[in-house]
Amino acid sequence: MTNVFPVLKNDRLLRALSREPVDMTPVWMMRQAGRYLPEYRETRSKAGGFMDLCTNPDLACEVTLQPLERYDLDAAILFSDILTIPDAMGLGLYFESGEGPRFRKTVRSQADIDNLPVVNAEKDLDYVIKAVTTIRHALNGRVPLIGFSGSPWTLATYMVEGGSSKDFRRAKAMLYDHPDMMHALLEKLALSVTDYLNAQIRAGAQAVQIFDTWGGSLGHQAYQRFSLDYMAKIVSGLIRENDGRKVPVIIFTKNGGQWLESMVESGCDCLGLDWTTSMASARARVGSKVSLQGNMDPAVLYASPEAIRTEVARILAEFGHHEGHVFNLGHGITPEVDPQHAGAFIDAVHEYSVQYHENNGFRA
Amino acid sequence: MTNVFPVLKNDRLLRALSREPVDMTPVWMMRQAGRYLPEYRETRSKAGGFMDLCTNPDLACEVTLQPLERYDLDAAILFSDILTIPDAMGLGLYFESGEGPRFRKTVRSQADIDNLPVVNAEKDLDYVIKAVTTIRHALNGRVPLIGFSGSPWTLATYMVEGGSSKDFRRAKAMLYDHPDMMHALLEKLALSVTDYLNAQIRAGAQAVQIFDTWGGSLGHQAYQRFSLDYMAKIVSGLIRENDGRKVPVIIFTKNGGQWLESMVESGCDCLGLDWTTSMASARARVGSKVSLQGNMDPAVLYASPEAIRTEVARILAEFGHHEGHVFNLGHGITPEVDPQHAGAFIDAVHEYSVQYHENNGFRA
Numbered sequence: 001m002t003n004v005f006p007v008l009k010n011d012r013l014l015r016a017l018s019r020e021p022v023d024m025t026p027v028w029m030m031r032q033a034g035r036y037l038p039e040y041r042e043t044r045s046k047a048g049g050f051m052d053l054c055t056n057p058d059l060a061c062e063v064t065l066q067p068l069e070r071y072d073l074d075a076a077i078l079f080s081d082i083l084t085i086p087d088a089m090g091l092g093l094y095f096e097s098g099e100g101p102r103f104r105k106t107v108r109s110q111a112d113i114d115n116l117p118v119v120n121a122e123k124d125l126d127y128v129i130k131a132v133t134t135i136r137h138a139l140n141g142r143v144p145l146i147g148f149s150g151s152p153w154t155l156a157t158y159m160v161e162g163g164s165s166k167d168f169r170r171a172k173a174m175l176y177d178h179p180d181m182m183h184a185l186l187e188k189l190a191l192s193v194t195d196y197l198n199a200q201i202r203a204g205a206q207a208v209q210i211f212d213t214w215g216g217s218l219g220h221q222a223y224q225r226f227s228l229d230y231m232a233k234i235v236s237g238l239i240r241e242n243d244g245r246k247v248p249v250i251i252f253t254k255n256g257g258q259w260l261e262s263m264v265e266s267g268c269d270c271l272g273l274d275w276t277t278s279m280a281s282a283r284a285r286v287g288s289k290v291s292l293q294g295n296m297d298p299a300v301l302y303a304s305p306e307a308i309r310t311e312v313a314r315i316l317a318e319f320g321h322h323e324g325h326v327f328n329l330g331h332g333i334t335p336e337v338d339p340q341h342a343g344a345f346i347d348a349v350h351e352y353s354v355q356y357h358e359n360n361g362f363r364a
Numbered sequence: 365m366t367n368v369f370p371v372l373k374n375d376r377l378l379r380a381l382s383r384e385p386v387d388m389t390p391v392w393m394m395r396q397a398g399r400y401l402p403e404y405r406e407t408r409s410k411a412g413g414f415m416d417l418c419t420n421p422d423l424a425c426e427v428t429l430q431p432l433e434r435y436d437l438d439a440a441i442l443f444s445d446i447l448t449i450p451d452a453m454g455l456g457l458y459f460e461s462g463e464g465p466r467f468r469k470t471v472r473s474q475a476d477i478d479n480l481p482v483v484n485a486e487k488d489l490d491y492v493i494k495a496v497t498t499i500r501h502a503l504n505g506r507v508p509l510i511g512f513s514g515s516p517w518t519l520a521t522y523m524v525e526g527g528s529s530k531d532f533r534r535a536k537a538m539l540y541d542h543p544d545m546m547h548a549l550l551e552k553l554a555l556s557v558t559d560y561l562n563a564q565i566r567a568g569a570q571a572v573q574i575f576d577t578w579g580g581s582l583g584h585q586a587y588q589r590f591s592l593d594y595m596a597k598i599v600s601g602l603i604r605e606n607d608g609r610k611v612p613v614i615i616f617t618k619n620g621g622q623w624l625e626s627m628v629e630s631g632c633d634c635l636g637l638d639w640t641t642s643m644a645s646a647r648a649r650v651g652s653k654v655s656l657q658g659n660m661d662p663a664v665l666y667a668s669p670e671a672i673r674t675e676v677a678r679i680l681a682e683f684g685h686h687e688g689h690v691f692n693l694g695h696g697i698t699p700e701v702d703p704q705h706a707g708a709f710i711d712a713v714h715e716y717s718v719q720y721h722e723n724n725g726f727r728a
């Protein structure tokens with residue numbers, strides 16, 4: 001496959017991420033290719049399981065494109081799992097039905113950490129890298145493709161616990177009892193994530209997002225040292241321009257609204273916000289340093305289309321007449337949401353946002 | 365039983381809640397009477413189940429006092445459940461082993477809400493009120509007794525969902541689709557909580573805490589209107605002085621660190637903080653308006669006593685040479701914690717905090 005791609009037609013997302021003028025606010029949804037869509041469930045049931053979709057570039061491409069067929073979305077996001085890196089490190093990722101992800105091996109000692117390889121993504125995660133190029137070609141310039149990875153701390157929690165956790169007991173005990181050990185693990189993960197995201201960018205990803213799903217479970221000081229510092233290290237090692245265009249980097253720490261000022265210092269282009277943060281106060285706090293992504297509570301999608309539209313209008317008004325807003329949910333869309341409600345959400349963002357971008361110098 | 369109680373010997377908690385000088389920082393732990401203690405598990409297994417402890421004033425008293433026998437704590441907290449009010453409203457609280465709390469009836473329509481009575485605590489929750497007086501006598505002036513209730517929004521989530529929830533789907537759909545209905549429910553709950561806490565104060569509680577466990581699941585605007593406003597209403601209706609002494613009110617919204625400024629406006633005396641908030645920045649933000657309670661990550665108790673002591677010292681240093689700090693965990697102590705680690709935590713608070721209270725004019 002060639003890495004020469006069709007010209008991008010809808011670049012709202014890339015413009016907004018760089019705080020350039022747009023005609024309307026771009027919108028995408030975390031987990032937009034997912035279980036709430038019947039067509040996704042059908043592809044998945046034919047394929048076998050979740051990882052069968054992830055490891056097959058054609059199927060990953062198929063489900064990545066499904067929400068674009070239904071909705072007027074401004075971005076595609078690579079369909080994959082956040083735990084591909086620990087799996088490539090040899091931990092043996094598997095899923096048990098009704099349970100979260102599990103690993104056959106855990107990482108609990110210095111020897112365990114010493115034995116972990118740094119991932120060479122083009123070799124060890126070639127199925128993801130091939131999926132990126134396949135999707136980018138299939139998009140045919142419709143919208144940009146977002147690549148992603150889990151953050152080092154988020155990956156570390158699963159590796160130490162052996163799966164999901166409520167209180168991150170073992171990971172936090174390692175952090176407090178053996179900080180050097182935790183730093184050694186995070187260092188290997190930061191190198192691996194950097195390589196992984198750069199491989200995705202070379203393969204066709206036009207923006208990348210670091211999902212720091214569990215950074216917000218840390219104390220404020222531990223967050224800076226054990227999550228944010230490693231994301232900053234990754235950001236500084238990323239390819240920031242490709243094919244003559246900037247490749248924006250989004251950092252999303254769920255429950256990280258108290259730490260926006262220090263997150264800006266990571267050098268990223270955009271901060272993802274969950275719904276506990278006021279868009280107006282976030283914009284005042286970060287000024288013109290970064291763009292902001294978010295931040296509707298995904299549970300609003302359980303309410304009526306009318307209530308959804310009201311909430312979209314409220315968030316747009318909060319952000320106001322400024323550039324640099326990418327509309328999104330504050331976390332992934334949930335499996336029980338009615339697909340028509342997701343459509344009402346996306347349409348409302350476009351419809352109501354035009355007024356905030358008039359006379360802003362935008363030219364298509 | 366008489367409501368004339370022995371003189372209070374250790375009033376560090378009450379002084380710190382009112383930002384008065386103390387000789388060392390007072391400390392207690394949310395859920396300090398609980399499953400991590402073998403003596404608690406023994407009492408509970410003899411009694412039958414959790415609710416058999418709550419509904420029997422003598423057993424509730426016994427387990428409330430257990431942690432005081434082991435540790436040099438500066439407060440006792442009433443042993444009870446946060447869901448006593450919905451149970452008294454007729455919803456039928458029960459517990460299934462391995463599951464969270466459940467209700468036989470749910471509240472999902474205007475008719476359901478209309479049918480709910482406002483609780484008359486002295487009649488409908490007499491077992492709690494009796495437990496308060498029993499405990500207060502048994503304490504014999506050792507330390508003050510804290511009473512508590514769940515917040516209206518927190519109680520409402522369980523009542524609408526019928527139990528615990530991950531995404532509060534039904535409660536949030538009601539909030540966004542039928543805000544008037546949700547307000548009617550919260551109004552009845554606010555009246556009930558006010559009556560409940562006042563009954564606890566009359567029965568002997570010397571301070572009260574409102575546990576807003578799920579306020580932090582709301583968007584920042586929804587939090588103000590659907591959680592904080594009702595807590596403010598409760599605060600304004602509480603008995604604030606009893607037996608010649610101020611009865612301080614603590615508000616604790618888990619995950620509420622972004623909203624401290626508006627929480628202060630509720631009129632409470634103290635804000636509880638989880639561990640995601642920096643003590644130093646919280647103090648700067650609230651100034652001298654309220655005291656602060658918290659905020660060690662309970663997962664630190666899984667680390668070694670040495671690491672626990674280091675973290676206690678760090679938090680004390682962050683708060684610095686000021687009055688108005690009640691040390692606590694940022695959430696309840698978890699069942700798997702080694703009781704010796706809890707002891708190391710409590711001793712460290714007293715040992716390390718003396719230096720911050722020297723020359724502050726304190727006289728015992």
